Amino acid sequence: MSAADEVLLSRRDLSFMLDEWLEVEDLTKSELYEDLSREDFHAAIDLAAEIAIEEFAPLSRLGDRHRFELQDGAVPHPPAMKHALKIAADTGVMTFGLDRSLGGGGLPATVATACSMWLQAANPSLWAYGGLGVATANLIQAHGSREQVEAYAVPMYESRFHGTMCLSEPDVGSSVGDLKTRAEPQGDGTYRLFGDKMWISAGEHDLGENIVHLVLARIKGAPDGTRGISLFLVPKVLNLPDGSLERNDVTVVGLNHKMGYRGIVNTVLNLGSGTTTPGGRAGAVAQLIGAENEGLAAMFHLMNEARLTIGGSATAIGYTGYLKSLTYARERVQGRAPDAPRQAAPVPIIEHADVRRMLLAQKSYVEGAMGLVLYAARLIDDDRVAAHEGQGRDARDLLSFLIPIVKSWPSQWCVAANDLAIQVLAGAGYTEDHDLEMHYRDNRLNPIHEGTHGIQAVDLLGRKVGMADGAGLNELRRRIERTVLDAAVSGPSRRAMADQLSARLDRFLAVTEVLVSCEDTKVRLANASLYLETAGHLVVAWLWLQQHLATGDLDDPFYRGKRSAAEYFFRYELPCVDPHLDLLESLDTLALTLDDASF
Secondary structure, eight states: OOOOGGGOOOOOOOOOIIIISOOGGGGSSTTTTTTHHHHHHHHHHHHHHHIIIIIGGGGGHHHHHHOOOBTTBBBBOOHHHHHHHHHHHHHHHGGGTTTTGGGOOOOHHHHHHHHHHHHHHOOHHHHHHHHHHHHHHHHHHHHSHHHIIIIIIHHHHHSSSSEEEEEOTTTTTOOGGGGEEEEEEEESSSEEEEEEEEEEOOOSSSSSEEEEEEEEEETTOSSGGGGGEEEEEEEEEEEEETTTTTSSSSSEEEEOOOOOOSSSEEEEEEESSOOOOOOOSSSSEEEEEESTTTTHHHHHHHHHHHHHHHHHHHHHHHHHHHHHHHHHHHHBBBOOTSOOOSSSSSBGGGHHHHHHHHHHHHHHHHHHHHHHHHHHHHHHHHHHHHHHTTTOOOOHHHHHHHHHHHHHHHHHHHHHHHHHHHHHHHHGSSSSTTSHHHHHHHHHHTTTTTTTTTHEEEEIIIITTTTTHHHHHHHHHHHHHHHHHHHTTOOOOHHHHHHHHHHHHHHHHHHHHHHOOOOOHHHOOOOOOOHHHHHHHHHHHHHHHHHHHHHTOOOOOOHHHHHHHHIIIIIIIIIGGHHHHHHHHTOOOOOHHHHHHHH
16 A cells, blocks of 8 residues: 555554554454454455545545535435445445345454444545445344345345434434324334434435435334334335335435535435325335334444444544645645754754644544544454353443443544644645545534434443443453553553553542432533543543553654654643543532523
8 A cells, every 4th residue: 555545544553453452363263253364354454445545535525515405305416426335335345344144244343443444534424325324234133023134134235225313303303202203003014104303314315226214203102201212114215015116205305514524415304294105195104123112222223333433433534634634744845943044944844843743642632542443343342252152241341331432532532633634734724725624524523423422421421330330330440450550560651651540540430439429410410521521531541551562662663653642642631631530529510500691
């Protein structure tokens, strides 16, 4: 792979993380992956990189500048998008992590995630069409009937069908328990749905034969709130008993034009507006997935997968922005060293101290985020192996605890990296002559995608900390303590880092007890976002220390860069948790006590 290709992601860094740190080759010792090899893993990553570079990246600006328009109830897409998605489907790159029995590549989640990040770095909007389809099919595979899997999931894995997730409504947003979409049973096992759904990515397009909408709705008589929500499968096109096709009663009534991810259409959908359906009755024909009133639990299967995916997308966008700003800094000549004579030649701006600071900060954020996402994917693999071999669920408990962090930390700090990337380019960074302004706009959506920062914070502090008697947090503590012990005997610099991490871990656990013990739910959750940020920095510092250890004492530019990025994070970022912990321990109520008129 040429140096120019590294502007998307660093192949060298991926190899280090997979081979030298996470040791994914060890997975081949399990019966699940015994017929695979390290060479297979890297061949898959090379193929993903090739498709990303040759097919996805050239369409990134096309998608960003294309304005989708509603034309007679349809939303035409540029033909080049369909062509690139077909190539991705034909090569199998979109289903590398899918079980072979379902037509996938059967690769470990860690490797499949690395492959996905290449496509996300190249064109996150285009990747999302395929990614949504696979995630939707995975939910049907896990919770649907055999007939639903054969009729809908299989064509989605083949990229002939696509998918959406329909949770939000115009007046409801993230408060899903207040949804108004209703489902009426028809007596033949089907339902008809009536309602509106908002912010539906890929809700209408011509990139495949069908779109399968997964819709949350309430059956008449169901309990209020989230306990009365059911999940339905609503195809855009119905396959009638006589073999003919008919458009279902799902209508696009509006488009949302966002600041980023402009290459994927975002829609407002109406179900049951009156379009004729079989039998001459209005209502979107739907099939129940799973049991009545258990729809939200089933939808979380997709949402948790999507949260890991969003963490990966945020990381990929931040990473490619970092590499592009690094390339610019090495090529852009401007200014002189402070101690250089006036007649000295100008130097590349990477020679200037503040530019180097911004590059090192970006490096610590994006490589730290990639480590977090890949570590989470490795937990998925470890859990699969453990389940297959009848072992414990430590990996699953830890993954459950980490999911809010995996989604939110990259979505916050890789946006910060994109911000710094623009700053490195100065005025040029704000222009369309460079990709960085597009990357920033794309990445700014990720703190909102699949549950806002605040929702992830409430999930972490309100649910995950105490789940299964604190099993996830306890497993995190055990693993950090093991890393601290390893680092403490690995030289003075690592011992100092281990001491810093250990002290913050102890304080974090103590403050967690204070928060959990607070009986006032409002006060506790008013501190949830700061708790999430603090937990995220602690976890990323731990993984940076692991990466530092994995470099050993090897002395070449790559390993020196790794160690420097880790040390930057420990010197500049980890100490930031100290005032955060002080505030959390005080159970601060400032935001709660200020009256509305004073804002």
